[in-house]
Amino acid sequence: MGEGAKAAPQTTSIPLTQQPPVAALHQDAGLNQSMVTTSIDALIGWGRKNSLWPFTFGTACCAIEFMALAASKYDLARFGAEFMRFSPRQSDLLIVAGTITYKQAPILRRIWEQMMEPRWVISVGACASTGGFYDCYCTLPGIDEIVPVDVYIAGCPPRPEAYIEALLQLQDKIQDSSYMKDRAAANHQRIQVG
Amino acid sequence: MARTVPRPEMTLAEKAYVPEIVKGLKVTMGHFLRGLFTPETLPVQSYPETPSVIPRNYRAKHRLMKRPDGEPRCVACMMCSTACPANCITIQAGESADDRIEKKPVKFEIDLLVCVFCGLCAEACPVDAIRMDTRIVALAADSREKFKVGLKDLMSWEPKDYPDNDTQSQKAPGGLLNAEAKKQWGIS
Numbered sequence: 001m002g003e004g005a006k007a008a009p010q011t012t013s014i015p016l017t018q019q020p021p022v023a024a025l026h027q028d029a030g031l032n033q034s035m036v037t038t039s040i041d042a043l044i045g046w047g048r049k050n051s052l053w054p055f056t057f058g059t060a061c062c063a064i065e066f067m068a069l070a071a072s073k074y075d076l077a078r079f080g081a082e083f084m085r086f087s088p089r090q091s092d093l094l095i096v097a098g099t100i101t102y103k104q105a106p107i108l109r110r111i112w113e114q115m116m117e118p119r120w121v122i123s124v125g126a127c128a129s130t131g132g133f134y135d136c137y138c139t140l141p142g143i144d145e146i147v148p149v150d151v152y153i154a155g156c157p158p159r160p161e162a163y164i165e166a167l168l169q170l171q172d173k174i175q176d177s178s179y180m181k182d183r184a185a186a187n188h189q190r191i192q193v194g
Numbered sequence: 195m196a197r198t199v200p201r202p203e204m205t206l207a208e209k210a211y212v213p214e215i216v217k218g219l220k221v222t223m224g225h226f227l228r229g230l231f232t233p234e235t236l237p238v239q240s241y242p243e244t245p246s247v248i249p250r251n252y253r254a255k256h257r258l259m260k261r262p263d264g265e266p267r268c269v270a271c272m273m274c275s276t277a278c279p280a281n282c283i284t285i286q287a288g289e290s291a292d293d294r295i296e297k298k299p300v301k302f303e304i305d306l307l308v309c310v311f312c313g314l315c316a317e318a319c320p321v322d323a324i325r326m327d328t329r330i331v332a333l334a335a336d337s338r339e340k341f342k343v344g345l346k347d348l349m350s351w352e353p354k355d356y357p358d359n360d361t362q363s364q365k366a367p368g369g370l371l372n373a374e375a376k377k378q379w380g381i382s
Contacts, residue, residue: 154309
């Protein structure tokens with residue numbers, strides 16, 4: 001490859017009539033001009049962030065705002081996340097929209113456990129994020145007690161703009177996360193266990 | 195007695211199936227081509243590029259009003275935190291340096307994630323110190339701590355785009371730059 005790179009400037013000094021055919025030039029140029037090189041992490045991050053499949057765990061009015069988000073005015077499809085799957089096994093983004101009670105908490109946990117890796121969680125609104133004004137015996141004070149949350153949204157209920165803001169933040173987070181590092185860590189763990 | 199609903203007979207074209215499918219595809223393709231060539235006619239609002247028009251009386255993120263001398267107008271009476279149904283306002287009162295005023299908030303913290311944006315704090319305030327007219331609605335972050343906003347954050351919002359004759363303008367009565375108020379406060 002080093003030789004090819006050195007040979008390339010020499011070919012330019014040859015008069016036009018004596019120049020080798022284009023195919024031969026490309027051969028000389030070496031691998032760095034005939035291949036698209038990119039970081040696997042960047043490619044996977046790009047793929048993941050632009051095809052989020054949300055699972056809406058809607059229990060209250062935040063889910064109504066989510067319908068507004070998915071409808072034509074705010075159009076979630078612009079961000080590649082329009083494919084609502086009401087099946088945890090086929091989705092990778094859990095949107096918890098609404099009040100979660102202690103009775104419902106194990107169900108939410110189970111749904112999160114059923115989702116495939118990689119998975120992300122958005123906690124929508126005051127109730128899901130902190131319990132809101134339900135300071136009572138039956139309401140979970142924030143779903144981060146039972147599932148890890150990536151992005152929180154404030155509001156009661158939040159406007160679709162806030163949803164979009166959260167989605168963009170999550171996309172940045174996904175782009176920044178390293179697939180290769182995660183895979184190496186998982187392999188390391190498997191070796192340790194086995 | 196059951197009522198019989200007369201069913202219309204299908205015409206030959208309808209029975210042939212294909213022409214009707216073509217008709218349906220025409221509608222679909224019409225919508226597709228409209229979106230492709232004249233995207234401005236679509237009902238979509240491309241949000242991050244085109245900001246939403248939010249009415250001024252929409253209850254959005256809070257702000258604290260300032261006195262002409264730059265101090266918060268709040269007198270730490272705790273009315274807002276008492277009225278708050280979600281208990282998201284934390285006020286710590288301190289002694290005011292100005293001898294005309296008894297107290298001032300040393301710490302004024304609103305947890306926006308707990309807040310339900312009901313507007314009761316703004317209604318309860320006796321000195322019109324807290325308002326919810328910033329029109330900041332897209333509040334999202336990756337940790338719960340980031341939603342706790344203090345005095346500095348709450349006082350940083352300026353109604354820049356309001357004209358001078360507007361009631362929310364800084365030159366209007368109650369504003370920072372109002373000449374009358376400045377005179378009363380002894381600020382030239």
